[in-house]
Amino acid sequence: MTRKLTNLTLKVWRQSGPNDKGRFETHVIESITDEASFLEMLDVLNERLIAKGEEAVVFDHDCREGICGTCSLMINGQAHGPQRATTTCQLHMRSFKSNDTIVIEPWRAGAFPIVKDLMVDRSAFDRIVESGGFITAPTGGAPDANLIPVPKPVADAAMDSAACIGCGACVAACPNGAANLFVGAKIAHLNLLPQGQAERYKRAEAMVDTMDEHFGSCTNHGECSAACPKEISLDVIALMNKDYRSAKFKNRKELSRN
Amino acid sequence: MSTTTTPSRAPVSGTAVASRHRKPFLLDLYGTALGKKYAMAMSGIALMGFVLFHMIGNLKMYFGAADLNEYAEFLKKLLYPLAPKESVLWILRLGLLGMLALHLHAAWSLTVLNRQARPVRYQSARDYQEASLASRSMRLSGIVVVLFLAWHLLDLTFGVVNTIGADGEFVRAEVYANVVRSFERWPVALFYVVANLFLGLHLSHGAWSIFQSLGWNNPRFNSWRRAFARGFAAIVVIGNVSFPIAVTVGIVSV
Numbered sequence: 001m002t003r004k005l006t007n008l009t010l011k012v013w014r015q016s017g018p019n020d021k022g023r024f025e026t027h028v029i030e031s032i033t034d035e036a037s038f039l040e041m042l043d044v045l046n047e048r049l050i051a052k053g054e055e056a057v058v059f060d061h062d063c064r065e066g067i068c069g070t071c072s073l074m075i076n077g078q079a080h081g082p083q084r085a086t087t088t089c090q091l092h093m094r095s096f097k098s099n100d101t102i103v104i105e106p107w108r109a110g111a112f113p114i115v116k117d118l119m120v121d122r123s124a125f126d127r128i129v130e131s132g133g134f135i136t137a138p139t140g141g142a143p144d145a146n147l148i149p150v151p152k153p154v155a156d157a158a159m160d161s162a163a164c165i166g167c168g169a170c171v172a173a174c175p176n177g178a179a180n181l182f183v184g185a186k187i188a189h190l191n192l193l194p195q196g197q198a199e200r201y202k203r204a205e206a207m208v209d210t211m212d213e214h215f216g217s218c219t220n221h222g223e224c225s226a227a228c229p230k231e232i233s234l235d236v237i238a239l240m241n242k243d244y245r246s247a248k249f250k251n252r253k254e255l256s257r258n
Numbered sequence: 259m260s261t262t263t264t265p266s267r268a269p270v271s272g273t274a275v276a277s278r279h280r281k282p283f284l285l286d287l288y289g290t291a292l293g294k295k296y297a298m299a300m301s302g303i304a305l306m307g308f309v310l311f312h313m314i315g316n317l318k319m320y321f322g323a324a325d326l327n328e329y330a331e332f333l334k335k336l337l338y339p340l341a342p343k344e345s346v347l348w349i350l351r352l353g354l355l356g357m358l359a360l361h362l363h364a365a366w367s368l369t370v371l372n373r374q375a376r377p378v379r380y381q382s383a384r385d386y387q388e389a390s391l392a393s394r395s396m397r398l399s400g401i402v403v404v405l406f407l408a409w410h411l412l413d414l415t416f417g418v419v420n421t422i423g424a425d426g427e428f429v430r431a432e433v434y435a436n437v438v439r440s441f442e443r444w445p446v447a448l449f450y451v452v453a454n455l456f457l458g459l460h461l462s463h464g465a466w467s468i469f470q471s472l473g474w475n476n477p478r479f480n481s482w483r484r485a486f487a488r489g490f491a492a493i494v495v496i497g498n499v500s501f502p503i504a505v506t507v508g509i510v511s512v
Contacts, residue, residue, distance in 0.1 A: 011382070013381070022381075024381065024382075074380065074382075076382075076385055077380070077382060077383050077384040077385035077386075078384075078385045078387065082385075103382040103383075105380060105381060105382055108376055108378055108379065108380050109375060109376055110374060110375050110376060110377050111375070173387075175372075175384075175386075175389060175394070176372035176375060176376075177372065177375030177376035178372070178375065208290070208292060209290065212290055212291050212292075214375075215375050216291075216371055216372040216374075216375030216376065217291040217292075217294070217295065217368045217371055217372055217375075218295065218470070218471075219368075219372075219393065219396065219467070220393065220463070220466070220467040220470045220471070221386075221388060221389035221390075221393045221394070222388035222389065222393075223386060223387060223388050223389050225388070226387035226388040227387070234470065235475055235480070237470060238469070238470050238473045238474070238475035239473060239475065240292075240473070241292060241295070241296075241470065241471060241472065241473035242472075242473025242474075242475070243473070244290075244292050245292075245296065245472075245473065248283075248287055248293075252283055
């Protein structure tokens with residue numbers, strides 16, 4: 001049964017460029033079906049703005065099926081809005097009520113400068129992944145399937161970490177602007193598997209050191225995990241903390257042999 | 259004629275490449291955000307040990323003046339005659355002061371780092387999902403505990419803000435009498451109760467946080483970590499709060 005939402009007040013963050021001060025702009029959506037996704041609702045708003053000859057609201061989006069990590073948006077003080085384990089593109093208007101006021105802000109972090117309106121530059125995440133480097137893999141003839149045995153619980157844990165889509169909700173939700181959940185997930189998904197062991201400690205140290213250049217530090221609030229559309233657990237942060245400490249000691253020992 | 263050059267690159271190895279300017283290892287580790295979290299956690303463990311044994315020692319109050327004063331004397335004579343009087347006590351004191359200084363310095367620098375990580379705040383209200391009152395007020399509760407510590411030392415160690423005894427002199431060794439005289443002033447008793455509630459708030463998040471910061475994570479015990487933190491905080495607070503209340507209601511008196 002579809003339902004119509006009426007009289008929604010949107011307070012949308014508008015900012016013409018990285019150095020502009022920015023401000024909230026108020027728009028009213030008189031009527032919209034509750035089957036519309038949140039981004040479709042913004043599309044409706046943009047169509048209207050374009051028709052009036054005004055500039056459309058800029059926001060990031062791509063696959064619109066919750067797997068690419070491109071959409072963002074701080075909706076009513078929550079990263080990706082009120083529904084748990086859901087990206088903004090998969091959030092639907094049925095999560096709201098008629099006459100609601102919806103406040104939409106971009107992710108805010110020093111490492112995520114605002115490009116325009118609601119779009120931020122998340123390339124600091126790419127710097128972290130880059131610094132993680134390669135994994136050694138034998139090339140040549142295709143190996144047999146299951147040549148490397150991986151225990152099921154380990155494969156599951158690695159897969160849970162690999163579910164990270166790099167959207168940045170963890171940083172946006174963190175009161176300290178820390179990226180520990182993202183980096184923890186990236187470190188855990190390789191460090192748990194046998195294929196990731198050769199560079200395990202090099203990777204842990206390099207990725208955490210790159211993270212340090214851009215982001216804040218963890219105080220274990222748990223906001224990141226609550227905001228994560230893939231529900232990545234705080235356990236990956238503990239694993240990162242453990243591996244970074246091991247890495248510092250192991251790398252020091254190895255280097256002193258040179 | 260063209261020449262081919264080999265691009266210079268770091269050696270391919272399983273470990274990190276040595277940087278040219280390296281600080282001493284521990285300073286280098288403390289220079290990172292995670293290193294500071296390790297320092298926070300380990301100094302936190304030391305300070306937790308202190309508050310627990312401080313509370314347990316003070317329970318002697320319920321056995322009377324002689325027991326409590328004797329316990330204070332025992333602390334001075336730890337390992338005596340193997341070690342000179344008060345020597346072990348001073349090692350413990352200096353260790354704790356060092357741990358406190360480390361805890362405060364790490365907290366201060368991480369706070370600065372976190373502020374810098376979000377130079378422009380959110381312009382609308384946040385709707386927190388998981389962050390608790392305890393986790394969000396760590397800085398406030400920490401400051402209250404440090405201010406309380408200063409008062410506590412001035413009150414019962416140096417006697418500056420204690421009321422003076424019948425002979426007009428503050429005698430430190432008369433622990434029991436000093437405590438009772440101090441807590442007979444109801445605003446002071448209330449202050450001790452309130453400060454200890456802040457300590458409990460701080461411990462209830464901090465004692466859990468230690469496990470995460472040090473990466474002590476084991477699926478078998480994870481569900482116990484928060485319970486441990488709350489239980490530890492409760493035990494310390496109940497013990498500590500009982501003393502001013504016992505004096506106020508007259509269970510403990512001169």
